[in-house]
Amino acid sequence: MPGDNINAVSELAETAVSTSCLHNFADMLTTQEVCELFHVSRPTIYHLVANHELTAIRIGSKNLYPKASVKALIEKRTR
Secondary structure, X not given: OHHHHHHHHHHHHHHHHHHHHHHHHHOEEEHHHHHHHHOOXXXXXXXXXXXXXXXXXXEOOEEXXXXXXXXXXXXXXXX
């Protein structure tokens, strides 16, 4: 029976990782993608983050930008 509990926990962990983490990464853009979308340089993107106009999430040495944050900035800038 203890083996069954370990397997159940392992399955739950795998499901949580596959449904939440990978889904979240699919909703993210890289710095390069955001630069291309806005037709601006990297320093401009970093300036937007520093001014809290764009949300960045640091994973290791990379910044990722939630698509919702990018969309909100586009909507704000096009009003």
